[in-house]
Amino acid sequence: MSGPSWRPTRRRLADTLRAAVAPVAACGIALGALTAWTTAGNAGSGPRIEVSGGRVFLPNSESGDTAAFFRITNSGGMGDRLTKVTSSDTLGDEGTLSRHNMTGDAAATGKAVDSVIIPAGERLDMSPYGLDITVRAKADWRTGDLVRFTLHFEDSGRIETQAVVVLPTSDGW
Secondary structure: OOOOOOOOOHHHHHHHHHHHHHHHHHHHHHHHHHHHHHOOOOOOOOOEEEEEEEEEOOOOOOOEEEEEEEEEOOOOOOOOOEEEEOOOOOOOEEEEEEEEEEEEEEEEEEOOOOOEEOOEEEEEEOOOOOOEEEEOOOOOOOOEEEEEEEEEEEOOOEEEEEEEEEOOOHHHO
């Protein structure tokens, strides 16, 4: 006595084919995306940090405390972390990374932060309404002067740049 035999029918073949289409299509799409990512040079690449747009406010108080701002772009395939900022052109040589939160009526509270992550493929625009670098200005700063800064990153190391001294009202701030 023989057991029941399995015979492929047209319906069984169609059901099997339909069940296989979704996983095969998903694999094809994933493989295509990974191929494009690798071809673009992003797979396995480290962070590629560029710093531009440096500005530092001319202080308007006798304390000399002011803020510096930069645009940090990471075009690499891995995130990086800004850990500190130094400058021989400021008093105290090291700035403080600060994050400001608006509290209403043009008032803000600031809080020092230890570091800032710049994710892969993203840009960080520092501003008085978010992240900035608090520094102490030298007494002889004038509008248009260039102030040297060194930004220290966890993976990218040190990046030297400059910021131009501007009045706090310039560029809409």
